[in-house]
Amino acid sequence: MSGPTSDVPALALRGLVKRFGQTLAVAGLDLDIPAGSFYGVVGPNGAGKTTTLSMATGLLVPDAGEARVHGVDVWRQPAQAAPLLGILPDGMRLFDRLTGPELISYAGLLRGMSAEVVAARRDDLLAALDLRAGGATLVADYSAGMTKKIALACALVHAPRVLVLDEPFEAVDPVSATAIRAILERFVAAGGTVVMSSHVMALVERLCTHVAVVGGGRVLAAGSLDDVRAGQGLEERFVGLLGGATETPELSWLRPSSD
Numbered sequence: 001m002s003g004p005t006s007d008v009p010a011l012a013l014r015g016l017v018k019r020f021g022q023t024l025a026v027a028g029l030d031l032d033i034p035a036g037s038f039y040g041v042v043g044p045n046g047a048g049k050t051t052t053l054s055m056a057t058g059l060l061v062p063d064a065g066e067a068r069v070h071g072v073d074v075w076r077q078p079a080q081a082a083p084l085l086g087i088l089p090d091g092m093r094l095f096d097r098l099t100g101p102e103l104i105s106y107a108g109l110l111r112g113m114s115a116e117v118v119a120a121r122r123d124d125l126l127a128a129l130d131l132r133a134g135g136a137t138l139v140a141d142y143s144a145g146m147t148k149k150i151a152l153a154c155a156l157v158h159a160p161r162v163l164v165l166d167e168p169f170e171a172v173d174p175v176s177a178t179a180i181r182a183i184l185e186r187f188v189a190a191g192g193t194v195v196m197s198s199h200v201m202a203l204v205e206r207l208c209t210h211v212a213v214v215g216g217g218r219v220l221a222a223g224s225l226d227d228v229r230a231g232q233g234l235e236e237r238f239v240g241l242l243g244g245a246t247e248t249p250e251l252s253w254l255r256p257s258s259d
């Protein structure tokens, strides 16, 4: 076992398997995410992206396989792995009877940070993510985009080395998306690693240095964006890898005038 060093992948996934009843959601998935990369994970609905990212970050117990963050085993050494990771899970289960500022403070204090540092970072994050107007509103009453932003703030407050974000731009308005992009790009420029799942190919092409295409619980292609695109657009390549565009059945009854 090696400790956190920069010459090992930020995230190394080996033979990850997860089964839900009859469904093999993740089917022996291997992936190395280089330190300092902005890594996009794309794939069709039900491909296994969320399940993989959940197993990679200690949220969902794998049936088999292992996940290491900077060399630290996520499942065998959770106390060492947790500080290295900032996680924005899908379908966040937040303590939503707190206000936004309270939630960020809670996340920071839970990581063992001092109250002063937490307070300063909380104010920075609320400003950077344009959440100051949320004030005394409970997170339960936030809009979907505000909820995503407050969850991102909680993922950032302890300054992790690796950010794992499940669809971070979903439901976020364009102004906030620009702010989030800037935060993530600065994080990577400073040596951090971002892993994000997305369905928006244009966004992945614009932001990511690397990409993995996942289908049927396996990695179908992975590497630098240019290697995976292989001279095509990412969307074309994606459709090619996933078996090509299928014919859409005509919904002959779908006419405003039909009865």
Ligand SMILES: Nc1ncnc2c1ncn2[C@@H]1O[C@H](COP(=O)(O)OP(=O)(O)OP(=O)(O)O)[C@@H](O)[C@H]1O
Pocket (backbone or CB within 6 Å): 020, 023, 024, 025, 043, 044, 045, 046, 047, 048, 049, 050, 051, 052
């Ligand atoms: N908790 C669960 N119980 C049962 N089946 C599940 C559960 N979570 C995921 N699955 C199944 O596992 C498979 C992979 O789901 P997953 O959510 O990982 O896909 P995804 O690539 O993130 O999809 P999407 O792009 O739609 O978010 C799907 O068939 C899904 O129905």
